[in-house]
Amino acid sequence: MTKTSVEPVVVPRPARRPRLWLSVTALVVALAAGGFITFRLAQPVPAPRIAQTVPQTYAIPGDPPVLPWPRAGQATVEIDGLGRLGASGDARPVPIASVTKVMTAYLVLRDHPLRLDEDGPTLTVSADEAAAYPAQLASGQSLVRVEAGEVLTERQALQALLLPSANNVAHMLARWDAGSSGAFVARMNEAAARLGMADTRYTDPSGLDPATVSTAADQVVLARTAMQVPVLAQIVAMPQATLPVVGQVKNVNTQLGQDGIVGIKTGSTDEAGGCLLFAAEISVEGRRLRLFGAVLAPGPNLADAFAASRRLIQAGSGLVRQYRVVRAGEVVATVRGPMGRSTTLAAAGDVDVLGWPGLTYRIDTLAAVPGRVAAGTGAGTLKLTASATTVTVALRTTGALAPPSWWERITHG
CATH class of the missing domain: 3.40.710.10 (DD-peptidase/beta-lactamase superfamily)
Structure with a gap:
């Protein structure tokens, strides 16, 4: 009886995948992250927005005057x-x-x-x-x-x-x-x-x-x-x-x-x-x-x-009298920067106007605030207008305003 020899079956190991793909993936991720960061940091920081908080007009209180008009003509x-x-x-x-x-x-x-x-x-x-x-x-x-x-x-x-x-x-x-x-x-x-x-x-x-x-x-x-x-x-x-x-x-x-x-x-x-x-x-x-x-x-x-x-x-x-419309230090506008930052603008002095009951002044805030500003910085004017008369007062920031950090710009852009 002849013996049959059985040779062991050798199962080939799978070929090792090169580690190159890991390097490429890491590079892609790094490039993407870098591009994202660069994109976020390249975006302009929005200028602070100013919103007037005092009314758009001021009407001198009281009943309008009645003059002794002639009965004829x-x-x-x-x-x-x-x-x-x-x-x-x-x-x-x-x-x-x-x-x-x-x-x-x-x-x-x-x-x-x-x-x-x-x-x-x-x-x-x-x-x-x-x-x-x-x-x-x-x-x-x-x-x-x-x-x-x-x-x-x-x-x-x-x-x-x-x-x-x-x-x-x-x-x-x-x-x-x-x-x-x-x-x-x-x-x-x-x-x-x-x-x-x-x-x-x-x-x-x-x-x-x-x-x-x-x-x-x-x-x-x-x-x-x-x-x-x-x-x-x-x-x-x-x-x-x-x-x-x-x-x-x-x-x-x-x-x-x-x-x-x-x-x-x-x-x-x-x-x-x-x-x-x-x-x-x-x-x-x-x-x-x-x-x-x-x-x-x-x-x-x-x-x-x-x-x-x-x-x-x-x-x-x-009939003409002086009336105080705004007092020194009174807040007349808010300043809202990005990331929830904010401050306010206040009148640097009293605002008095001449007129009579019923005369109306238009009120305009003419201001611009940079992204970084210290408290007490001049930031424009408050203008009151009636006909050809204009009264102005300087405005100052009541608090500091800082721009967002680079991290905030990346994570909250």
């Missing part, structure tokens, strides 16, 4: 820079008589500016203008006597226009400035349109024509603009002046110097009644303000306009 009163105190009557265009001459003077000075100490160029009275004087006088117009060949400086002509309210000199100035009264009137209407005087139409430079019409509100707009011209403001405040031929002339506005009145122009015709465009200076908390107003036809005579205006000035000048 129309009137408007405002405090320069702060806004309108009120108005009365039917605000439709009506004749304004010699109040028209404010626009005439304003345009002449716009085209031929004068310094306060300057007489300016001259104009000569023509033979036709002198010859027209007797008929004009017979018709009852407001005039100054002139002679052919008479020479007036620009300042003298404006004095004749604005103080005794000379109709004839209004036409002389129009001819001198624009070549003719018609051309000058076109300029008057262009200027009115630029100033936003939508309810005003001029047909002559003197106001004698009742077709020259306006409203109290429009004339206050003009007064506010015209009184910014130093020479015009100087002339309308003069009680008298001396002219070459007629000699001394007096200002028809006999209210000058009373209740702070410093101008600006009277007017009176049968069609217009008594009219007065006025400016008065008032003092509030050591500050000088101007009160502007117009009364058109409160009665048939100029005396009616004087009386109505003085009542309005006396009442209006006592």
Whole structure:
């Protein structure tokens, strides 16, 4: 019997996988992590956001004032820079008589500016203008006597226009400035349109024509603009002046110097009644303000306009007071940075405004805060605005603000 030999079966071991894949995986993970970190750190840190915490507006508390308005005609009163105190009557265009001459003077000075100490160029009275004087006088117009060949400086002509309210000199100035009264009137209407005087139409430079019409509100707009011209403001405040031929002339506005009145122009015709465009200076908390107003036809005579205006000035000048809106240290805004960091902005001083009950100020926070800031750092302003008046106060951070760390940017990006 033959023996069969059985050889052992050798099971091959599996080949060892190279360790390279482990190295590659680790590299990939490392690169991915590095890219992620780089990406997170490369992202810009959002700028802190500022949110105002005080109201967007401040209305002075109390009942709005009621002025002693005239029972007839129309009137408007405002405090320069702060806004309108009120108005009365039917605000439709009506004749304004010699109040028209404010626009005439304003345009002449716009085209031929004068310094306060300057007489300016001259104009000569023509033979036709002198010859027209007797008929004009017979018709009852407001005039100054002139002679052919008479020479007036620009300042003298404006004095004749604005103080005794000379109709004839209004036409002389129009001819001198624009070549003719018609051309000058076109300029008057262009200027009115630029100033936003939508309810005003001029047909002559003197106001004698009742077709020259306006409203109290429009004339206050003009007064506010015209009184910014130093020479015009100087002339309308003069009680008298001396002219070459007629000699001394007096200002028809006999209210000058009373209740702070410093101008600006009277007017009176049968069609217009008594009219007065006025400016008065008032003092509030050591500050000088101007009160502007117009009364058109409160009665048939100029005396009616004087009386109505003085009542309005006396009442209006006592209405303006000082009010505290924000106190020093009061928080007015929050600053929120990334990662929940925050601080606040506080007023560096008291904020006081002038006005009257019902007047509203808009409140704006104008600030920018960097990502890192120390407590007490200046960070902008708080601005309060009413009409053309602006009151500001500096803002400071109440606490520090720091940007997020690199770890926070990675883990909370």
